[in-house]
Amino acid sequence: MKGRPVATGSTPSSGTTIYSVAERAGVSIASVSRVLQGSTAVSEKTRLRVLAAADELKYVPLAAARSLAVRHHEAHGLVLPELSGPYYSELLMGFESRAAELGQSVVLMLAEGKSDLVRAVRNLATRVDGLAMLGSSAIPDATVTAMHGSKPVVLIAGDARPDIDTVTSENTGSAEAITSHVLGHGRRRVLFAGDPASGPDVRDRYAGFVAAHEAAHLSAAEPVRIALREIDGRALADRLLSGDLRADALVCANDELALAVMKRLREGGQVVPDDIAIVGWDDVMTARYVEPGLTTVRQPVRELGASAADRLHQRITGAPVGDGPQVIPTSLVIRSSCGCPPEGVSR
Amino acid sequence: MKGRPVATGSTPSSGTTIYSVAERAGVSIASVSRVLQGSTAVSEKTRLRVLAAADELKYVPLAAARSLAVRHHEAHGLVLPELSGPYYSELLMGFESRAAELGQSVVLMLAEGKSDLVRAVRNLATRVDGLAMLGSSAIPDATVTAMHGSKPVVLIAGDARPDIDTVTSENTGSAEAITSHVLGHGRRRVLFAGDPASGPDVRDRYAGFVAAHEAAHLSAAEPVRIALREIDGRALADRLLSGDLRADALVCANDELALAVMKRLREGGQVVPDDIAIVGWDDVMTARYVEPGLTTVRQPVRELGASAADRLHQRITGAPVGDGPQVIPTSLVIRSSCGCPPEGVSR
């Protein structure tokens, strides 16, 4: 027997190592490891003894030690800009649950407030087998490029780069659809709210907006370049109210913005959709609670997250992977803020 | 020189170990480790050489190896039931950002959908220094008890147990305040919606509800024991509409419920607050968008999360800690669903 200090037994589960289990079962640590890994070649007898011992001691192998030995972590990293609103939460839920199914832990990091992001990400990378990150402007390209090459990386809702895996939801098509829908209501002075430069999502949505106009032989207005928060929406509404900006319809790059505009506009005496139609993106909870209900594009964000976890895992394990970016379809949900009669059905 | 296989240099940052750095700097790995730990006793000269080498190689120590050597992980575990709605997201944001400030990674786990939760948690525990978990019924007591004793555990919004650290937001007092407020509007048939058995939060809120009645020499109705989701709210509204239940005011255990009830009631022709007053809990985004605005209790959830991270870290490092459960104050935000005139101010 090796003259090795052994757990005192004072602490229940912490401090119990593979040595304790081996001792208790009367076998070598190699055997313990073997049965716990479900490995080959262990007699049924020792199998049982070890299992019993492990069970009594509530033994769970220390992740760090295992990682060191097997040279991977059984963990996925996820970096998101922040977590307000339903979008990222849903994404995270999808990601976590799929990762868990794959036996992977997830270590999460929020970019917001980190002063040295690439340092933080690089540090995160030392404890996971691969990274999924959101491809928005909140996470600079340099950050992802810095990681790529050393560990598998998948970009969520990011730009399709030939060298990096991407999962994204369909944007241009649904943008074209929702814009056409608005145009179909006879609106002719329609504005797009959101900054195409803020990320691929918004950029593609604006592209769809333009495409819809072209399809109708109309010319699309320049985007109103603002951020997507409530405060920006209020500001936009004020410009509309003051006549600084004119429009009979507004395609907003997300619901938060759309909702904020709508509220302020109504406070200012405008009526939606009669005076101005408004549509958004995401189908947040509030969208179906406001009056009129907000017409919007629903993204299966949860699936997006799950896809990201899947793709990442495939890259890590070296499984065969389809090549192009994976795109998840979206759907239009029609309510009445676009000009449709109330009780409109989603289609 | 040790006859040790050294990184090939083919992969940029992965594969660079402390050995590569040492070699490049022309020093021993001990020295490298020393300067990277900011340890004592390194000459300025080697310091610089090592720093330079590490920088060129983009070296970051492998977390697992370090963990194994120093016997801790520099990571906090967090287990939440799920992530829908703003409550958990906010909590998570607060937790993550404080943890990051403390130099801790956070590994997240969602209870929802895990078939063997205690196994999952026990596994999680092998890669973190301590665990924070939400003290709701979604996470059975057995789970937390299983961990407690082996690693530091802090319960969020859980029952104050003498043996376990708890951070929680104030419930009973604000419940009493909001209930009194409703009573103050002359309502006499007020119902509480939510199941006190579903967790300490709801239980304490109901306690406050009762206390408010007692203070007014009224007798409090039994709680309407339902879950806190939209669907439950709709069902409740239907019972109200059908006359199965009668009330002139409703204190809901969260906003999601309140909002759902309110919407359905109005669809059914009731007017809020004239026919029935409704108040909720959490101050979600929708609460200020609906008509009438929802009177509710705002919890500083983010702070709650940060507190949890703090407390956990104190326990892990063995820092001195105040003893009782830490409770975060809440505030009433008065809008008009309670019967106050529109443009009510929060107080």
Next chain:
DNA sequence: TTCATCGTTGAAAGCGCTTACATCCGAGAT
């Protein structure tokens, strides 16, 4: 009875890092 074979098992070598501990060397004291 002897030998080859195969299934089981343990010894031991790492995985990459930290950290006593020993060693070395130059500076100040005598």
Next chain:
DNA sequence: ATCTCGGATGTAAGCGCTTTCAACGATGAA
């Protein structure tokens, strides 16, 4: 010039686990 002391550095022993490799019976064949 010799001795002592202390700062800087290297050596090596782990941290807890996996996994190769060799050793060990026991078994069936010859």
